Amino acid sequence: MSRTFDAADKSAGTTRRRFLRGSAAAAGGTVLGAGASVAAGTDNLPPNIPEWMKAPGEPTGGQLYGAPSSFEKGVVKNISKTLKQYISASSRTPLQELDGIITPNGLFYERHHGGVPTIDPAQHRLMLHGLVERPLIFTMDDLRRFPSESRVHFLECSGNPGYSKPYGKTASDLLGLVSCAEWTGVSLKLVLQEAGLKPEAKWVVAEGADAAALTRSIPIEKCLEDAMLVYSQNGERLRPQQGYPLPGFEGNMSVKWLRRLHVTAEPVYSREETSKYTDLLPDGTAREFSFYMEAKSIITRPSGGQRLGAPGVHEITGIAWSGHGKIARVEVSVDEGKSWQSAQLQEPVLTRALTRFRLPWRWEGKPAVIQSRAIDETGYVQPTLSELLAVRGENYFYHNNAIWPWRIAADGEVTNALA
Amino acid sequence: MSRTFDAADKSAGTTRRRFLRGSAAAAGGTVLGAGASVAAGTDNLPPNIPEWMKAPGEPTGGQLYGAPSSFEKGVVKNISKTLKQYISASSRTPLQELDGIITPNGLFYERHHGGVPTIDPAQHRLMLHGLVERPLIFTMDDLRRFPSESRVHFLECSGNPGYSKPYGKTASDLLGLVSCAEWTGVSLKLVLQEAGLKPEAKWVVAEGADAAALTRSIPIEKCLEDAMLVYSQNGERLRPQQGYPLPGFEGNMSVKWLRRLHVTAEPVYSREETSKYTDLLPDGTAREFSFYMEAKSIITRPSGGQRLGAPGVHEITGIAWSGHGKIARVEVSVDEGKSWQSAQLQEPVLTRALTRFRLPWRWEGKPAVIQSRAIDETGYVQPTLSELLAVRGENYFYHNNAIWPWRIAADGEVTNALA
Numbered sequence: 001m002s003r004t005f006d007a008a009d010k011s012a013g014t015t016r017r018r019f020l021r022g023s024a025a026a027a028g029g030t031v032l033g034a035g036a037s038v039a040a041g042t043d044n045l046p047p048n049i050p051e052w053m054k055a056p057g058e059p060t061g062g063q064l065y066g067a068p069s070s071f072e073k074g075v076v077k078n079i080s081k082t083l084k085q086y087i088s089a090s091s092r093t094p095l096q097e098l099d100g101i102i103t104p105n106g107l108f109y110e111r112h113h114g115g116v117p118t119i120d121p122a123q124h125r126l127m128l129h130g131l132v133e134r135p136l137i138f139t140m141d142d143l144r145r146f147p148s149e150s151r152v153h154f155l156e157c158s159g160n161p162g163y164s165k166p167y168g169k170t171a172s173d174l175l176g177l178v179s180c181a182e183w184t185g186v187s188l189k190l191v192l193q194e195a196g197l198k199p200e201a202k203w204v205v206a207e208g209a210d211a212a213a214l215t216r217s218i219p220i221e222k223c224l225e226d227a228m229l230v231y232s233q234n235g236e237r238l239r240p241q242q243g244y245p246l247p248g249f250e251g252n253m254s255v256k257w258l259r260r261l262h263v264t265a266e267p268v269y270s271r272e273e274t275s276k277y278t279d280l281l282p283d284g285t286a287r288e289f290s291f292y293m294e295a296k297s298i299i300t301r302p303s304g305g306q307r308l309g310a311p312g313v314h315e316i317t318g319i320a321w322s323g324h325g326k327i328a329r330v331e332v333s334v335d336e337g338k339s340w341q342s343a344q345l346q347e348p349v350l351t352r353a354l355t356r357f358r359l360p361w362r363w364e365g366k367p368a369v370i371q372s373r374a375i376d377e378t379g380y381v382q383p384t385l386s387e388l389l390a391v392r393g394e395n396y397f398y399h400n401n402a403i404w405p406w407r408i409a410a411d412g413e414v415t416n417a418l419a
Numbered sequence: 420m421s422r423t424f425d426a427a428d429k430s431a432g433t434t435r436r437r438f439l440r441g442s443a444a445a446a447g448g449t450v451l452g453a454g455a456s457v458a459a460g461t462d463n464l465p466p467n468i469p470e471w472m473k474a475p476g477e478p479t480g481g482q483l484y485g486a487p488s489s490f491e492k493g494v495v496k497n498i499s500k501t502l503k504q505y506i507s508a509s510s511r512t513p514l515q516e517l518d519g520i521i522t523p524n525g526l527f528y529e530r531h532h533g534g535v536p537t538i539d540p541a542q543h544r545l546m547l548h549g550l551v552e553r554p555l556i557f558t559m560d561d562l563r564r565f566p567s568e569s570r571v572h573f574l575e576c577s578g579n580p581g582y583s584k585p586y587g588k589t590a591s592d593l594l595g596l597v598s599c600a601e602w603t604g605v606s607l608k609l610v611l612q613e614a615g616l617k618p619e620a621k622w623v624v625a626e627g628a629d630a631a632a633l634t635r636s637i638p639i640e641k642c643l644e645d646a647m648l649v650y651s652q653n654g655e656r657l658r659p660q661q662g663y664p665l666p667g668f669e670g671n672m673s674v675k676w677l678r679r680l681h682v683t684a685e686p687v688y689s690r691e692e693t694s695k696y697t698d699l700l701p702d703g704t705a706r707e708f709s710f711y712m713e714a715k716s717i718i719t720r721p722s723g724g725q726r727l728g729a730p731g732v733h734e735i736t737g738i739a740w741s742g743h744g745k746i747a748r749v750e751v752s753v754d755e756g757k758s759w760q761s762a763q764l765q766e767p768v769l770t771r772a773l774t775r776f777r778l779p780w781r782w783e784g785k786p787a788v789i790q791s792r793a794i795d796e797t798g799y800v801q802p803t804l805s806e807l808l809a810v811r812g813e814n815y816f817y818h819n820n821a822i823w824p825w826r827i828a829a830d831g832e833v834t835n836a837l838a
Contacts, residue, residue, distance in 0.1 A: 050538075050542065050543075050628055050678075052536035052537060052538050052628060052629070052630075052676075053536070053628055053629065053630055053632060054630070055630060056506045056533050056534040056630045057506075057531070057533060057534030057535040057536040057537065057629060057630060058534055058535040058536075058537065058659070059505035059506060059508070059534060059535075060498065060505045060506070060507075060508035060509060060510055060529050060530075060531050060534070060535070061496055061498035061505060061508070061510040061529065062505075062535070063496075063525075063660075064495035064496050064498070064510075065486070065487070065494075065495050065496070065525045065526065066496070066524060066525040066526070066527065066658050066660055067484070067525065067658070068484070068524075068655060068656065068658060069537075069538075069540075069656065069658065069659050070537070071539060071540055072655070072656050075484075075655060075656070076483035076484050077480055077482075077483050077484070077485070079479065079480035079483070086478035086479045086480060086481070087475045087476075087478060087479070088479075089478070089479035089480070090479060091479055091480040091483075097655070098651075098654040098655060099567065099569060099603035099650075099651040099654060099655075100569035100601045100602075100603045100651060100653070100654050101569070101601065101654075102521060102600075102601045102653045102654045103654050104523070104524055104653045104654050104655045105485060105487075105523055105525075106482075106484045106485040106486070106524075106525075106655075107484065107485070107654070107655065108485065110479050110480065111479075112476070112479050114475050114476060115475040115476030115477055115478060115479070116476040116477040116478075116479070116481070117471035117472070117476040117477075118471060118476065118477065118488075118489070119469075119471050119488075120490060121488075121490055123469065124469075141728065145728075145731075145732070145733065145734070146734070147734050147777065147779050148518065148734060148736065148777060149765070149777075150518060150519035150520065150765050150775060181521075182519045182520065182521045183519075184518035184519045209469055209471060209472055210471070210472065210476060211471075211472055211473070211474060211475045211476060213472060231518075232517075232518040232519060234519070234521045234523050234653065235517040235518055235519050235520075235521045235522050235523050235526070236487060236491070236494060236516070236517060236518075236523045236525075236526065237487060237488065237491050237494070239485050239486070239487060239488065240477070240488050241482075241485055257471075259469075309560065309564075312564075313564070314564065315564070315565070315566050315567060317567065346568070346569050348767045348769070350767070356569060358566060358567060358568075360566050
């Protein structure tokens with residue numbers, strides 16, 4: 001039984017202010033005057049009362065820690081089902097399913113070298129020693145006593161995408177090893193000052209409390225500039241996958257489950273600085289200690305694995321970021337790179353945070369190639385894959401920040417234009 | 420078996436730069452030179468290797484949608500165990516456990532009048548009708564076709580705390596019906612323009628698709644100013660508790676599971692605008708359509724139910740917010756309101772978002788009363804409870820934005836100074 005609503009104005013045409021035009025199916029809503037056809041076979045939809053209005057819903061607080069709708073059960077971390085092992089492995093954020101700049105903690109990407117340790121925060125300790133006046137051991141409570149600060153930053157695997165070759169079906173396959181959160185912790189500078197740095201202190205070697213004892217050397221300048229010992233992520237304590245309970249190390253060399261900071265005069269050349277995380281160049285030398293992630297961007301909608309429903313206006317949206325500071329501009333091309341136009345950036349644009357960009361686009365229903373390129377506040381422009389290959393050769397794996405175009409077929413299917 | 424570390428410098432004293440001083444237990448870490456006593460009974464702690472470094476941890480992607488550490492299982496929504504029913508009820512955010520300004524989706528507060536409906540997004544429809552040129556019915560896909568925008572805003576129950584009398588043990592008991600997220604959706608203005616407003620359109624009546632069919636009238640000015648139809652929260656789709664899949668209505672009258680927007684010339688005086696959400700004044704009249712939440716703040720650490728560990732420097736931190744825009748200043752008193760000092764505000768300060776404030780404080784180990792007051796960009800100053808009662812009398816329930824002081828006992832125990 002339908003409820004009575006206002007009669008539809010069947011004669012109302014389009015107005016100058018209407019955003020979405022085109023076929024009825026592509027318009028921004030169905031005209032209510034066409035209700036006879038809309039309602040056919042949809043007896044439980046408006047204007048009728050849907051089933052879920054006819055009885056009380058689930059009780060309040062039924063989930064003391066909430067979860068997404070059961071209809072969103074496909075929106076999960078992206079992890080290959082065919083790995084040989086899942087201890088040194090990664091899971092990717094489903095970028096193409098997300099909006100805005102904050103990554104929910106449940107979908108934050110993971111990369112572990114020795115699995116995820118189960119650490120009792122009451123038992124966890126952080127030791128700070130080496131070239132300091134006063135070596136210290138901190139409990140978690142000690143660290144919570146320091147003045148805190150919060151900042152929104154991205155975190156990214158240097159192997160994102162980790163291939164110099166065309167690869168991947170979806171935005172997540174390609175660049176899902178990046179996520180963004182509001183981090184809270186204590187300034188590392190404050191903690192180092194508590195111990196007192198000796199004049200010859202030039203590096204801080206950070207070691208994690210996982211089975212891999214992941215170890216990285218960080219220049220003292222970075223430690224004193226903006227590094228944080230992080231204990232919270234989007235308001236709540238870090239998830240174990242991001243290093244609970246520890247101090248994670250903010251920045252591009254986040255050492256999780258941090259247990260040791262060794263202040264030294266030289267980098268330690270740890271396993272993670274020799275066998276990994278360097279880039280082999282064509283002349284046989286390797287780029288090393290390349291900490292900063294260069295400017296990068298990706299269109300997340302429409303993107304690989306999705307399908308445009310109908311010709312007409314669609315929003316092109318995606319994310320851009322740079323380890324060197326703020327994103328100054330994102331340009332989008334819808335004609336295979338022949339011309340570029342500036343997208344709108346979501347405000348406020350934050351330093352070293354994901355920056356959401358958006359551009360309305362009228363798709364004519366013909367094949368097209370769309371792509372984005374980021375320009376950061378230093379003026380650096382995200383390169384094409386061929387530009388990157390010309391400089392680095394084909395043996396490098398990390399620090400790939402190429403433009404990744406998407407191909408849209410006449411039927412709306414979106415695929416990786418380089419794969 | 421201990422690993423070898425650098426010998427501690429037992430003679431190192433305090434330096435001018437040290438932040439934390441006081442007794443050994445209160446200092447920012449234990450001097451490593453006192454290692455003999457630190458290590459006693461803690462054979463699995465640094466400098467020894469903890470158990471969780473001796474074997475691989477949990478596999479990557481073991482949780483396809485992640486959850487907090489098992490050691491955080493007490494950090495959940497705050498809901499009374501003794502309610503008569505849980506259909507029209509609320510759960511509160513554990514403010515005292517959170518940092519920064521973003522509330523994780525799993526801990527977002529809930530308030531439902533008819534339980535949480537389980538809505539299939541493919542079946543959900545939004546009808547826009549009344550004083551418009553062209554009534555429309557939208558699918559979720561239709562709404563996703565519009566240009567999107569994202570903004571960080573708080574959402575708050577007008578009954579937060581919902582008592583004119585002193586009440587509550589913890590910050591969550593008192594003011595836990597407020598949370599903050601990055602919302603993504605479509606500008607309501609754009610959607611109304613798609614339908615075309617008639618000149619006599621002055622109100623929009625919003626109806627939810629829950630068993631309560633919660634209904635509110637919203638002035639057209641607000642709808643055209645900054646209202647959004649929201650479908651995402653902190654990156655992912657809204658949780659059912661916040662109105663999935665629907666358009667939630669951004670602002671202080673968020674109608675969840677939105678199914679109907681009826682454009683009218685007058686407010687509808689719905690149940691929610693007459694029996695609820697008005698404030699009975701001493702002269703027998705009622706404040707009605709009081710949409711804007713006035714400036715408010717609360718210290719979340721130290722706060723009721725917590726205990727200061729030892730005298731020395733502690734950080735006082737909390738949140739402030741205003742429905743009228745940005746927080747301009749937060750002042751903190753540690754002497755029962757005799758004097759006030761400005762706290763540091765977390766940047767960037769965002770319009771109608773939670774604003775984190777922080778102030779280092781040296782607690783001398785004596786009884787103290789601490790409190791905060793917010794001043795927003797309009798110059799409005801958060802009042803004391805007695806100031807509020809003098810104006811409103813004792814019969815009002817909603818829109819209580821009084822200052823709530825905390826009492827700290829000599830043993831460090833923190834309690835509500837007004838309860």
